[in-house]
Amino acid sequence: MASKAVIVFLFLVSCFFSVSFADEVKVTIKSVTTIAKTDPNFICATLDWWPSDKCDYNQCPWGKAGLLNLDLGNKILFNAVKAFGPMRIRIGGSLQDQLTYNVGPAAGECPQFKKKDDGLFKFTNGCLEMKRWDQIMDFLNKTGAKLTFGLNALMGKTKNQDDKSSNPVYDGDWESLNARDFMVYNLKKEYDIDSYELGNELCGEGVSARIEAEQYGKDFLMFRKIVDELYPNASTRPIILGPAGFYEEKWFNKFLEVTGPDVVDGVTHHIYNLGSGDDADLINKIQDPFFLSQIAQTYKDVANSVKLFAPWSGAWVGEAGGAYNSGGKDVSHTFADGFWYLDQLGMTSTLDHKVYCRQALIGGNYALLNTTTFIPNPDYYGALLWHRLMGSKVLSTSHDGSAYLRAYSHCTKSGEDITILLINLSNSTTFEVSVLNDMNLNLFAEKKDYVPQQQREEYHLTPEGGDIQSDVLLLNGTPLKLTNDSDIPKMGPQLADPTTPIRVSPDSFVYATLKGFQAPACAK
Template sequence: MKSIPVLLLLPVLFSATEGVHNPDLNQTSSEDLDLTVVLDLSSLVRRVDLRFLSVTVDASLASEEKFMFLLGSSKLRMLSRALTPSFLRFGGTRQDFMVFTPQRSLQQDSGSSAALTCDKLELPPWLEERLKKEWTHQQVLLMREDLRRKYRRVKFTENTVDMLHSFTNCSGMDLIFGLNALLRTADNVWNGSNAGSLLQYCESRGYRMSWELGNEPNSYEKKAGIRVDGYQLGQDFTRLREMMSQSKLYHDAGLFGPDVGQPRDRRTDILQGFLQSGAEAVDAVTWHHYYVNGRDTSLEDFLDPEVLDTLIWKTNEVLETVKLASPEKSVWLGETSSAFGGGAVGLSDTFVAGFMWLDKLGLAAKLGLDVVMRQVLVGSGTYHLVDENLDPLPDYWLSVLYKRLVGPEVLNIEGLHNFSRRKRVRLYLHCAHRQRYRRGAVTLISMNLSHRAVRVSLPARLSSSTVEAFVLQSEQPGEEGLYSRSVTLNTEVLKMVDDQTLPDLKGARLPPSDHLQLPAYSLAFFVFIDAAASACF
């Protein structure tokens, strides 16, 4: 194994483009920071799922079934296609208050899922505008429910399932449907009859999909006055797996769970009990993670390396718990974002949220998680990837670039700093995406959480390579820009060309050089096209 030391002298955003000399590129500053890193291009740390970056649609969208028709937006479908391959998880707090209430007979609905084609799915513009306005008011009502922790039962029909399946099918995503685990008998055993009706309907339509059961069982007592221990939950999942095994369509379908909340006070009681009785029923173990409480967090929290590093010990705790019970079982972040409680107003949908999001992707891949599901594509809250007009927010652009530039193969990179706030520069290394770049290319994921800029000096192995640079910044300088809902790529503001067209998202092609530059408060991807990393062939 060969390690390559890299000196990272951390000042000014390069803005060079192919064939254009940037006079500032070789200038240094008296305030430059130094960072030495060690990287290894000869072996992989691990490989994640191709659908590693995945998304969710919150079950709150079905609080009134008419809002599910927002998934008929051709604009939203186009934006979703840019995030594939991925899972789309339909779930959240309200999934455990949803009851399938069919309105049609199975005879009426038997046949192919092609009955609702992608063309038929498209939502008329006038209806889309009306639903978006009404959804704004609906979110206020949903927030009140969350504050009071009093949730009403929601009845959904075939329309909800049809819209979900058609949306994922036409977007190229793989649907995971979250079932209600709070439908229970007098003996506190899961009553699967309603789920059985739903599975029967979906099978009659030929809907290929995966399943979950319940959302954050550790909070059932708080939100519903029902306590379910982990061992019983595992038995409930085993029952669901038995039901699936009796289906011609779903006997080999994915089942994921238990979607427990993150470990608190270092307790994993429910997860441990679940693994004793239900580990064999699931294809992957899922848990949820948020860094902070959205109601009392701050800008400083979003930039605090110690807050970001809490993901490390929480992830390691879950991985160790799973390894003891089921060593080969895959572990996923089944729901995650910056702040719980629906997000942090004025922060979770702004530029600064990208530091938590990109760092989570880098850490999760390196630590051992195979899939990370971002809360939320659409649904209630303030941690969306798209805004109330279905226009992309900063984390959407960040996610699309990740999908295009970063491959599933994780490489090792470590930093040795000589300045005090050392963890404010965060680096991750992957093989570059093979559908876009030649074998052997690598992508350096970089974050500068500091108000000071950085010059990155490269070793000969990388300095001889042509580089494509993708540097994301706020369109406003300094801390004020961190609150912005806009983002620039290599100094150009990112926005859709029209409702059906994304911009090119081109990198700045840089000639071989012994250094690069990383601006203050920036997120960047550097693709070393000619790195010839042996681990990436």
């Protein structure tokens, strides 16, 4: 009996220590000025052209999620996009530079993408019927989405026969007629296009094909001229984005130097910093704060190129899926992906990026929605909460604790309070977070002009059953599931005593809105 009593005592003691003790961390927010400002529609998701036989690593994860096959009448898809009110959508991707538009004097036969071993991305050229385009635009208009459309930049170009590399140079001027006819069609139909982008991953070393910086710059000058001509009213004119590829400093700087002032409105670049989708170490990379931080230098370098060569514009992440070739089948659609994704949102907004486009809304393993059922994956809800809670004004945020705790803060959408995002990458440590204002060093100290009477609003995101590779996300302990009408569930906060620290459990994300924080930057 004595031995059993000792065992029970030790068990209770261990429980007490595991529950009662946590790392105490002080997060300091500099609230007097902002350090960056994002677009109001910072969250963006992509839609791609891939056919159902797009396959990687002996799997074909796109199904009918490509735009030529996607069920636009699906109620879950409709509600998922509409819930953002609005959601920014980028249409484009690898096959956009093989897509023609069946419109104008050249309209005729309209072949679909087919497998071809020696074709770009192992597919033939494809074609977009205007009937299908009308269906796509009807969907986007009804959901209130803001559209970026990626145009074919290889029209009229020929492969340099002397270039035997896997990513050969394509020479010649851009043939703009088909793109112009497509834009004219959109004007006649009074379609609202927020922005046009020219080409996909043709810059620098390229992916399967590339264009030299000087030539691409000349193509963009022609592009700008056409858009300005078709849209003489600057207030309704779509903005121009590019070059939509992987950042290489010398190439980007030359491209922006050639295009010159007020040609490119948004400098887009792509990120797949987790490596290939079949990497067995993917699940470890995604939880490694030191690995996740390595990409920060690229964001700083892009922002610097924009500052030096295109200060009238802004840096955008035009496409980011984490792991390339459709993502990791056991990781990219699960709770674990949020360690990477939410950290990316925080990091890029801090490093002066205006928009972040997630590959993809649907399709592949890395989509925000399940490719076959359309049910939202965990990252969808993380993105929706960001969109609703994190405003455009970014605040400097730092702490004195473990690298496994990430912290980012913005003024709220209303602009009066602040919302902080806390990401706990550790699978064993709980963090007790106190938030300090750099103006008074203690948020909860008695001050004449601030009395913490309003409760803190907290959104704790955790995986079902504690399994970070689960597709089911818990909000404050309750699974997020669609309603019986296929609507996105309500996502209300739990209220907390504002004088207590924010408790961030292992393997969890917390959004917390701090009422009455008195941030001068948010009051302006």
